[in-house]
Amino acid sequence: MPRVTSKDVAREAGVSQTTVSFVLNGRDEHGLSAETRRRVLETANRLGYVPSGAGRALRKGQSNVVLCVVPDFPVAEAMEQFKLALGRSLGEAGYACVYLHHAGTATPLAELWQHVQPAVVVAFGSLPAADAQLLHRAEIPLLDGVFTPGGTGLTGLSQEDIGRLQIEHLAARGHRHIGYAAVDDPRERPFCLPRLEGATRACRDLGLPAPQVVSMRYSRDSARNAVVEWTHGATPATAVAAFNDLIALAVLASCRTQHIGIPDDLALIGVDDLPVGSLAVPALTTIGMDLTAAAGNLTAGILAAVGAPAPAAPSGPDAGGILALIQRETT
Amino acid sequence: MPRVTSKDVAREAGVSQTTVSFVLNGRDEHGLSAETRRRVLETANRLGYVPSGAGRALRKGQSNVVLCVVPDFPVAEAMEQFKLALGRSLGEAGYACVYLHHAGTATPLAELWQHVQPAVVVAFGSLPAADAQLLHRAEIPLLDGVFTPGGTGLTGLSQEDIGRLQIEHLAARGHRHIGYAAVDDPRERPFCLPRLEGATRACRDLGLPAPQVVSMRYSRDSARNAVVEWTHGATPATAVAAFNDLIALAVLASCRTQHIGIPDDLALIGVDDLPVGSLAVPALTTIGMDLTAAAGNLTAGILAAVGAPAPAAPSGPDAGGILALIQRETT
DNA sequence: CTGAAAGCGCTTACAG
């Protein structure tokens, strides 16, 4: 069965292709009669007409696709929710949001984005210079490093604030000597560094000593060494802020084998609000994020980049309230 | 800067557009001279020519994009690795693999696939009938329910075999009364049901009583009730096969609060080989999967669906060896 | 108020 084209609709409705296009794209200024409009709509519907993306893209020079390039972040609940939310809010704005997952530098992005002539490319993490240049040449707007910039970026999600919030909570519970559990994985650096930076600054602002940073992996051995460092120094830490929930869970497990009581000997706070966190014994205190709001902010940025009218923004990028402390039993 | 087209390359190289197309698509049968070929290639390269996806798609009626539709599966390490691996192997075959993430039935797929005129649509999980019909009309091959079919499907990854492997391991360790920890989340049903089915059949084949199934959520309370059911019956279970590692971790946590020793009072095996599993105390025994191989199998199926020549298949779809027992401390 | 025509960039049957 051959494809139904706008020409078919035009013939069937007894109008020209031009009229079909005008009706379907809602271009009112040409003042089409209500009757013509109705007939075209009815016919298109009856024939099951779906405009050709290729035809439109060829003509307009760009498609309605937003291509999100995702490096191989360690799997995170948060990332998945964010993707879902972004797809939804871009969908409402008439854009299709597709994801390109790639590991390392193996993928020749050059050969990929040409297939999907995207209206925008959004890079989570940052793109190799060669790819960025290619996009530049093709005049495809690139939103780079969405999650990594110094400030809150386009999502309104500040990594610094996450670290700050952790410290503020621990300080409010009376802790002064605080350890920071960083992660020893280069792929996580874009998140870990700014969180640590925020934590460090918060300590300074509160008049506390700088956090005692230990870098570790997601393993029990690694966590054990870290715990030893925090607890056996001249001024032992009484609380630890972990880069994320997984690291916090590793610390938690190691404390059990070392018979260190949580939260009494050592308080602990993670980031992400993973479901597993509530399963731990004791249940993990953590920082949660409103990813729907963050995705909404990014959508506004994307639409601005394509020059589309901004949607009825429910909140500005700095409306705050994206982060929330979730207190359970480890603090 | 306007786009570099094949016409530009042709003019610059002093040949026709036809010749450029032939050279770039490697159509040898026309017997182009080596010199012409070299000059075209060099020119294309120098000008930074990248063929227009839209132009090609319009002409050929389909693009080089494989669109994978992913419902909101609970986040799983396994799924992410699989996506990465699939992108890689399709990339090698010259196809771009993009993912469309959607939650529930909210997304009007109808309006999405038209933007990206995909060569194939691969549905992880199954598609609403309306969407399937739309694709059918457009003559876009649909690989539906990739993970759900009765057999091994296109990935060679049999959910039944996973359940069977768990039971065989527990039986080999001497267990006869086995509990099964199912999950109470409709989104997981496509995985949970066949795994349970495989476990049940394995018990039958081994002459063991059917597993005592308890359905639970990812919470400690829920796990506590499950553990009570398994341990307080007339013939208490001595081992539990869990739907996945997360469920197993919930059971593990609950056993600790109930002072049930693992593995002595109750052995436990999960599925997925999550990193957190090795952090647990005791470390979790589980089933791992070779997702690169599984993705390779699916790629072969996709290429067959588009009528492309199969790649140099390193292994048939039933080459086995995709699943592996990873024994740690809970069995 | 509506339509005929051009052109986006590509591939390929056909003609030399």
Next chain:
DNA sequence: CTGAAAGCGCTTACAG
């Protein structure tokens, strides 16, 4: 061995 021309489906400036 190489090229001129048609046509994929769309949108839009232009002409009535």
